[in-house]
Amino acid sequence: MSKKIGVGIIGSGAIAQQVHIPGYQKLPNVEVLAVADINPAAAETAATQFKIPHQFTDYEDLLKMPEIQAVSVCTPNYAHKDATIAAAKAGKHILCEKPIALNAREGREMVQVCRANGVKLQIGYCQRFSGNATALKRFIDQGALGEVYYARAQALRRRGIPGWGVFTQKDKQGGGPLIDIGVHILDLTIHLMGHPKPVSVSGMSTARFGTREGVLGLMGQWDPKVFTVEDFAVGLVKFANGAALVLESSFCANIEKDVMNTQLLGTEGGATLSPPTLFREEAGALTVSQITTVQQVQSHHAEIAAFIEAIVNDTEPLVTGEQGLTVARIIDAIYESQETGREVRLA
Numbered sequence: 062m063s064k065k066i067g068v069g070i071i072g073s074g075a076i077a078q079q080v081h082i083p084g085y086q087k088l089p090n091v092e093v094l095a096v097a098d099i100n101p102a103a104a105e106t107a108a109t110q111f112k113i114p115h116q117f118t119d120y121e122d123l124l125k126m127p128e129i130q131a132v133s134v135c136t137p138n139y140a141h142k143d144a145t146i147a148a149a150k151a152g153k154h155i156l157c158e159k160p161i162a163l164n165a166r167e168g169r170e171m172v173q174v175c176r177a178n179g180v181k182l183q184i185g186y187c188q189r190f191s192g193n194a195t196a197l198k199r200f201i202d203q204g205a206l207g208e209v210y211y212a213r214a215q216a217l218r219r220r221g222i223p224g225w226g227v228f229t230q231k232d233k234q235g236g237g238p239l240i241d242i243g244v245h246i247l248d249l250t251i252h253l254m255g256h257p258k259p260v261s262v263s264g265m266s267t268a269r270f271g272t273r274e275g276v277l278g279l280m281g282q283w284d285p286k287v288f289t290v291e292d293f294a295v296g297l298v299k300f301a302n303g304a305a306l307v308l309e310s311s312f313c314a315n316i317e318k319d320v321m322n323t324q325l326l327g328t329e330g331g332a333t334l335s336p337p338t339l340f341r342e343e344a345g346a347l348t349v350s351q352i353t354t355v356q357q358v359q360s361h362h363a364e365i366a367a368f369i370e371a372i373v374n375d376t377e378p379l380v381t382g383e384q385g386l387t388v389a390r391i392i393d394a395i396y397e398s399q400e401t402g403r404e405v406r407l408a
């Protein structure tokens with residue numbers, strides 16, 4: 062048997078072709094052996110373009126291949142759970158795209174089945190691997206901010222309702238900008254804060270543009286009649302250590318420009334992610350320090366390399382299933398708070 066780690070790709074659409082397959086193929090100790098997609102044309106395109114020897118329309122067939130040790134789940138959100146659980150039961154390690162699933166109930170089941178079957182589950186929160194994020198995290202771990210007690214996380218688009226895929230359909234996607242782009246900055250911010258335990262969430266979500274005709278679309282044209290998600294959401298999360306986080310996300314909002322950023326306030330310093338900057342009081346003066354990262358990192362490829370490293374070294378992935386589940390519990394709670402008008406306590 063080859064010493065290389067055999068990998069299979071479940072769902073061979075955009076993210077699989079742009080990121081996962083090329084990311085694996087850059088690694089000398091990995092071989093992408095198969096793709097599976099319910100759309101045979103998508104499987105064919107990926108297999109041909111990337112010279113992948115096997116293609117299937119049913120991922121169960123891919124999972125029967127003993128030479129495959131790990132899979133990427135790159136299906137839309139509604140299929141993350143079943144594909145991940147099937148892969149875990151077949152004994153494969155899993156890199157599942159973000160968000161973990163449609164909701165926390167599904168995510169919890171995935172985490173449990175992966176643990177029960179002794180396979181690794183990494184969630185695709187690739188922004189943690191960016192050069193800026195890893196550099197800022199090193200400063201935080203060295204105490205540059207002291208105790209972080211507040212964060213403002215923003216994933217805001219001015220006119221960015223996706224005009225393709227299932228991004229505007231609640232039943233297939235689980236939600237709007239909150240579950241699509243808000244999850245990235247939420248996960249990264251909690252990571253930078255050192256993974257405090259969330260205890261309560263209140264939030265608001267609303268659709269003000271997506272169901273209207275004639276709104277400008279800078280990311281293609283969606284169908285306003287098939288728009289069942291929010292286009293703006295905000296949440297306030299409180300943590301067991303007394304810290305708080307505000308998360309804002311939009312597909313469409315009357316703002317100056319798109320924002321993907323987080324701002325952290327600590328007892329010894331503050332920081333922003335983008336651009337990576339520290340704000341401190343030093344030597345009797347107020348200082349602003351720009352962090353310049355020397356190495357350019359392609360965060361998606363770094364995430365894939367880290368997943369393979371976790372398999373080779375038998376270590377926990379940087380982004381665990383449990384952490385992906387924490388993000389899902391917060392997202393669910395923001396939607397629940399909108400429905401009930403109340404703060405949601407997290408057990």
Ligand SMILES: NC(=O)c1ccc[n+]([C@@H]2O[C@H](COP(=O)([O-])OP(=O)(O)OC[C@H]3O[C@@H](n4cnc5c(N)ncnc54)[C@H](O)[C@@H]3O)[C@@H](O)[C@H]2O)c1
Nearest residue numbers: 072073074075076098099100103135136137138140158159
């Ligand atoms: N990490 C990131 O930055 C990032 C960026 C984009 C998308 N994503 C995530 O990647 C996932 C896929 O997004 P995409 O843009 O590639 O979508 P896509 O629609 O381009 O591709 C999804 C593919 O999955 C296939 N599929 C659907 N159900 C399937 C099933 N049961 N079995 C096998 N294949 C199935 C579809 O036919 C399609 O080819 C989503 O969960 C999305 O949130 C992550």
